Amino acid sequence: MAKVTLKDVARQAGVHVSTVSRALDPQKSQLVGDSTRARVRAAAVELGYQGDAIASGLRRGRTNTFAIVVADLGNPFIAPVLRGIENGLGGRGVMPLVAETQDDSERMEQVMHAVLGRRVDAVITTAARHGDEQLLRRIARQVPLVLAVRHLPDSGLSAIVHDDERGGRLAAEHLVSAGHRRIAQLCGPVNVSSFQERTAGFRSYLELRSIVSLEPPERAAFPTLQEGQRLMSRLLDSLHEPPTAVFAHNDLMAFGALDVLKERGLSCPEDVAVMGYNDTQMTRYTAPPLTTIRLPGYELGRLAADAATMLIEAGGGATPKLTLPPVLVPRASTMDWSGSARRPD
Known part of the structure; x- marks a missing residue:
């Protein structure tokens, strides 16, 4: 079965291809009138159109992916943190890629190089150990980086942590x-x-x-x-x-x-x-x-997603360290x- 294209949606909706492109782009849809936008989206649903998120992102210099690097996927604490990150990114059209370091610094370096090779837009990690500071500073110079749960004191890196x-x-x-x-x-x-x-x-x-x-x-x-x-x-x-x-x-x-x-x-x-x-x-x-x-894992994860997004929008730098209270x-x-x-x- 042939893949449905923007031209197919445009033909179905009776509009120009550029109008379809704008109507289906969350960042440009406001440029299209409400009735036209609704007609285009209805046509896209009817035809089963699936946009190419990678191609769309690359046109903006992004891949719409975040790397989430954790120490141990078997630790039950990490599940609500991941859910908070996922829900924080969900409305932004971003796909998280999850990797595990097994709390090993050598594996941390391997994982970081792998995710950079996939041109992720940002990295959130809960796996930082003090010996990783040089590596993570280097990563932060290449892509927005947020430390979550664990931080590196006096490193200047963005961090969302617990008191x-x-x-x-x-x-x-x-x-x-x-x-x-x-x-x-x-x-x-x-x-x-x-x-x-x-x-x-x-x-x-x-x-x-x-x-x-x-x-x-x-x-x-x-x-x-x-x-x-x-x-x-x-x-x-x-x-x-x-x-x-x-x-x-x-x-x-x-x-x-x-x-x-x-x-x-x-x-x-x-x-x-x-x-x-x-x-x-x-x-x-x-x-x-x-x-x-x-330790409010879900809230911490959601705030980490917000912080990483802010770093992208700001074009780099660092967000202040945010500390959540214990109960x-x-x-x-x-x-x-x-x-x-x-x-x-």
Whole structure:
């Protein structure tokens, strides 16, 4: 079956081909009268016309594609971020291309070179580690770049992030207010800004209360369930007496901590309270439901899409860093010692 062309639509609508081109172009359709525009669009639908988005974009010097580069597609937190980006771009006729770095800097470089080769209009990445700064600065000189979730402090790169230091303080404040004094944290990778800031915020609040943060002898290499299991085991093995509460730097690591407690015959929250970070979908369905810090992934993704679009329209430069506030979501995993959950979700 022959492909329907602009000439076919023009013939069906009884107008010139240039009129059809303008009527079907979101950026030029206002140049065509309402009745003519409606007639052209009706003809296009009737004939099954499909525009060539690539050719149209290239005429403007664009491909109408954004690269979305994430660290781990298996992390349940990333789904709402991707949905926010997709919905933020949907009304703009932009197609997102999603790639994964597996939280590896070498793979990050390979992915970035690949997406540049596809002439994307912008890049949004949630996978930045501190060792990637030189690479990402180079990318930002070639195409608009927005860091999301993770940022690179003092890099000057556009970023939409969470107030992770405040989130860490909220976690510590919640556990102290529940009566805990032997408090531990399972720290995420040292070269990721969000985990550095959660560590700093948590420690700073405990120091104000003259409490030492109990921590295993090493940090997680990756923010995964398996690393949560490993660090929780190391923590318990390194202490004569287990902590009464543990803050894991994300929900996946907290799930791993819960697994280890169960294996060792310890109950949560009666023996050890556990809380995570991100408020992923499964946190309310664990046994017990997990206390966590809510990171608004959907909103963060939508704002990242807006920021990338603004950079394109501005012709480069950088947008200001935007920081979203954390929210404590208390559930049964940090029930206080009096036997009643604090502000249950």
